[in-house]
Amino acid sequence: MKYAIEVRGLVKSFGEVRALDGIDLGVAPGTVMGLLGPNGAGKTTAVRVLSTLTVPDAGTARVLGLDVVAQAAQVRERLSLTGQYAGLDDGLTGEQNLVLIARLLGASRSQAKARAHELIERFDLAHAASRPVAGYSGGMRRRLDLAASIVRRPEVLVLDEPTTGLDPNSRNGLWEVVRELVAEGTTVLLTTQYLEEADQLADSIAVVDSGRVIASGTPSQLKQTVGGLVLRLRPVRPDALAQLRDLADWTIGASVREEDATLFVPVAHAGEATALMSRVSQAGVDLAAFGLDEPTLDEVFLTLTGHRTGTDEKKTEVPA
Amino acid sequence: MTTETVTAWTTRRGAFAQAASMTARSLVSIRNQPAQLVEFVMIPLMILLSVTFFMGGQMMGSWQAFLDYAGPSIIAMGLFFAITATGLGLFGDLKSGVFDRLTAMPVSRFALLAGRVAADMVKHAWSLLIVGGVAFAIGYRADGGVAGVAGAAGVMLLFLFACSWTMVLVGLTAKSEEQIQTWMISLLMPLAYTSTIFVQKDTLPEPVQWWATVNPLTSMADSMRVFLDGGTPGGELLALLGWCAALFAVFVPLSLRAYRRKLTS
Numbered sequence A: 001m002k003y004a005i006e007v008r009g010l011v012k013s014f015g016e017v018r019a020l021d022g023i024d025l026g027v028a029p030g031t032v033m034g035l036l037g038p039n040g041a042g043k044t045t046a047v048r049v050l051s052t053l054t055v056p057d058a059g060t061a062r063v064l065g066l067d068v069v070a071q072a073a074q075v076r077e078r079l080s081l082t083g084q085y086a087g088l089d090d091g092l093t094g095e096q097n098l099v100l101i102a103r104l105l106g107a108s109r110s111q112a113k114a115r116a117h118e119l120i121e122r123f124d125l126a127h128a129a130s131r132p133v134a135g136y137s138g139g140m141r142r143r144l145d146l147a148a149s150i151v152r153r154p155e156v157l158v159l160d161e162p163t164t165g166l167d168p169n170s171r172n173g174l175w176e177v178v179r180e181l182v183a184e185g186t187t188v189l190l191t192t193q194y195l196e197e198a199d200q201l202a203d204s205i206a207v208v209d210s211g212r213v214i215a216s217g218t219p220s221q222l223k224q225t226v227g228g229l230v231l232r233l234r235p236v237r238p239d240a241l242a243q244l245r246d247l248a249d250w251t252i253g254a255s256v257r258e259e260d261a262t263l264f265v266p267v268a269h270a271g272e273a274t275a276l277m278s279r280v281s282q283a284g285v286d287l288a289a290f291g292l293d294e295p296t297l298d299e300v301f302l303t304l305t306g307h308r309t310g311t312d313e314k315k316t317e318v319p320a
Numbered sequence B: 001m002t003t004e005t006v007t008a009w010t011t012r013r014g015a016f017a018q019a020a021s022m023t024a025r026s027l028v029s030i031r032n033q034p035a036q037l038v039e040f041v042m043i044p045l046m047i048l049l050s051v052t053f054f055m056g057g058q059m060m061g062s063w064q065a066f067l068d069y070a071g072p073s074i075i076a077m078g079l080f081f082a083i084t085a086t087g088l089g090l091f092g093d094l095k096s097g098v099f100d101r102l103t104a105m106p107v108s109r110f111a112l113l114a115g116r117v118a119a120d121m122v123k124h125a126w127s128l129l130i131v132g133g134v135a136f137a138i139g140y141r142a143d144g145g146v147a148g149v150a151g152a153a154g155v156m157l158l159f160l161f162a163c164s165w166t167m168v169l170v171g172l173t174a175k176s177e178e179q180i181q182t183w184m185i186s187l188l189m190p191l192a193y194t195s196t197i198f199v200q201k202d203t204l205p206e207p208v209q210w211w212a213t214v215n216p217l218t219s220m221a222d223s224m225r226v227f228l229d230g231g232t233p234g235g236e237l238l239a240l241l242g243w244c245a246a247l248f249a250v251f252v253p254l255s256l257r258a259y260r261r262k263l264t265s
């Protein structure tokens, strides 16, 4: 089997909105794919189709070779979902949540308890295990949610924005767990709005916008299209912008962008930025401010689509 | 990393065992928040007390006489209002992420729905125990004794169980909480007032009398009355069983279909 997850021409509409407009994806077994896209791109819809919660209008999706519509029951046996909104019962304690999942999956009472305790230790939740989930912090909730998804270790794990709203510390912790799972052989598909997250975890990235994959490849391939870094230059006199633009002409950035009297120049590496800076000072352009930034999702989008995230269509968020 | 316990549980428990786990899940949340135990007794209790004391005297001369005639059916009626909780609970479950997780797991759809209904039945039984106790305390006595009371309680709970499945369908298809309440009131009120719950059949207007005879609440109220008077119900109990069978046969499949439909929408 070439792909653990294989998606072809997936289409799903909600009334007028085409949430998925012909998505193609292929995730090799034992690897992580990052689905990167802004609000309303169709990430959750794609995830719901893969986890058998939504039936597509057209196209096919296979998980471990099994069709998610025709063989939904078998897919559910082997894939596990951590949804965008925590799939936990607020009225139960952390431990009771895990025990319930284990029991539903066929564990005996004692097996369920043992497994719950193991996960509670592993996810560092021992101090809160006997408290109702309603009182958990966002980070604890996310950890418990992920724990609940691996009560029985899935062959394929789907994570929908696993770290949105988490502080950097909790985020790192969660990434660590995902890496461990991958090391144990699990195939992971995760959606995110953060380029950095995709960069940290994913072996391959698919950038989605308006229900389509607009770019895909390894993180470094993508970064090359976007430019590894972005040099930000703000001249003292706004009329020097055109001159700066000319100076930046030779960099990889075909998509030099101007905003608020500031020029954003994609560069391949820090060396290129230094070279450009020295040309700027030789030319005698006075800078009020400058800086070197990681490209944001916005920049990726600008480069790939020529428009900023979400500016072409007004989309409203509807919880599924 | 620590060595993991074997997590490939290959023996899948059956749908009913899964339903039992789901039932336990709803009941455990009561243990975590015991105040709920008081909350769901309040509505049937208030209905019993207010109807008996404020309307009973006018309708039958004295509230004691009214309690004797209508007490049990008013308790039943109060519990009927509580089946809305099944619809509301399911609606809430579906909106939260929990059911997304459970639906994406290899778990029987029937178990997910039945677990909710079964847990609510346990709550209804608890309400019945408390409200029945209050009725006893203010003077209600049954000629049928313990056996009669048990028979009547059984009849009531069976019918509640069947009717809860209508609420499952409502909970799965409703667009909002208000819609569920509206459905409940608009179904139950007319049913209750055209049955023998509050009044004897011959006091109803002529055209309504025919309907009152086939009304399932009449069958339930009459079966309960016969049990409580120490008799053994015949025709009315058969009619009620027929109604229950029909409700199961219609609403369980419709609910499962509505659940599947939710996936394709």
Ligand SMILES: Nc1ncnc2c1ncn2[C@@H]1O[C@H](COP(=O)(O)OP(=O)(O)OP(=O)(O)O)[C@@H](O)[C@H]1O
Pocket (backbone or CB within 6 Å): A014, A017, A018, A019, A037, A038, A039, A040, A041, A042, A043, A044, A045, A046, A084, A193, A315, A316, A317, A318, A319, A320, B265
């Ligand atoms: N159940 C639904 N009913 C109606 N429209 C929907 C539904 N689910 C999604 N949509 C619409 O489909 C589009 C894609 O939504 P989706 O939730 O898949 O995006 P997303 O990439 O997950 O966004 P976010 O980052 O905000 O979670 C949006 O325009 C959304 O409004």
Ligand SMILES: [Mg+2]
Pocket (backbone or CB within 6 Å): A043, A044, A045, A084, A160
């Ligand atoms: Mg989403």
